[in-house]
Amino acid sequence: DSGVTQTPKHLITATGQRVTLRCSPRSGDLSVYWYQQSLDQGLQFLIQYYNGEERAKGNILERFSAQQFPDLHSELNLSSLELGDSALYFCASSPQTGRNIQYFGAGTRLSVL
Amino acid sequence: GENVEQHPSTLSVQEGDSAVIKCTYSDSASNYFPWYKQELGKRPQLIIDIRSNVGEKKDQRIAVTLNKTAKHFSLHITETQPEDSAVYFCAASIYSGGSNYKLTFGKGTLLTVNP
Numbered sequence: 001d002s003g004v005t006q007t008p009k010h011l012i013t014a015t016g017q018r019v020t021l022r023c024s025p026r027s028g029d030l031s032v033y034w035y036q037q038s039l040d041q042g043l044q045f046l047i048q049y050y051n052g053e054e055r056a057k058g059n060i061l062e063r064f065s066a067q068q069f070p071d072l073h074s075e076l077n078l079s080s081l082e083l084g085d086s087a088l089y090f091c092a093s094s095p096q097t098g099r100n101i102q103y104f105g106a107g108t109r110l111s112v113l
Numbered sequence: 114g115e116n117v118e119q120h121p122s123t124l125s126v127q128e129g130d131s132a133v134i135k136c137t138y139s140d141s142a143s144n145y146f147p148w149y150k151q152e153l154g155k156r157p158q159l160i161i162d163i164r165s166n167v168g169e170k171k172d173q174r175i176a177v178t179l180n181k182t183a184k185h186f187s188l189h190i191t192e193t194q195p196e197d198s199a200v201y202f203c204a205a206s207i208y209s210g211g212s213n214y215k216l217t218f219g220k221g222t223l224l225t226v227n228p
Contacts, residue, residue, distance in 0.1 A: 105156060
């Protein structure tokens with residue numbers, strides 16, 4: 001167990017809908033990262049938050065948004081869902097020391113039907 | 114931005130043989146290179162990492178080498194065992210100040226160790 005908690009484990013929804021994925025980082029970690037993993041694209045970095053502020057952005061679609069709350073948990077919001085959004089979504093957290101060890105949660109498997 | 118290429122995409126070895134996975138990166142500012150192992154349906158887990166001020170690092174049966182001049186790094190697994198079967202990802206990190214540690218991943222290598 002990495003200490004990073006993601007809920008829900010599985011999510012099945014329909015095209016056009018909106019979902020929220022939740023992540024609780026390891027105790028003491030201020031940074032949270034979101035990744036999308038699909039079969040043909042590997043692990044794609046979406047966005048990073050540090051202590052409530054957005055710090056880095058990757059290939060995140062405009063239909064997707066995220067935030068980090070004062071208690072440091074983070075949510076990834078996916079709207080106007082399309083079939084191609086079906087994927088595993090991972091959250092990772094890292095400590096503030098020099099080594100950037102990112103600890104991954106178990107992921108949320110999103111299926112858009 | 115950073116681009117990480119990983120080869121091969123699949124690798125099949127006999128138990129007890131060695132396995133080598135190679136990655137190249139594009140941005141010379143990258144200074145941290147972790148390797149993650151992901152078993153089917155599980156989370157990626159860090160197995161070894163190396164910083165740019167070190168050329169080689171070993172941890173039991175696994176080792177990583179880094180050539181900064183050529184901008185490539187490799188994972189070496191010796192005496193492979195069936196439980197080493199998994200997808201392995203390399204990554205490169207560009208430190209952009211403050212707490213920015215964006216990881217760029219390679220596309221992964223599916224390693225199969227045949228008993």
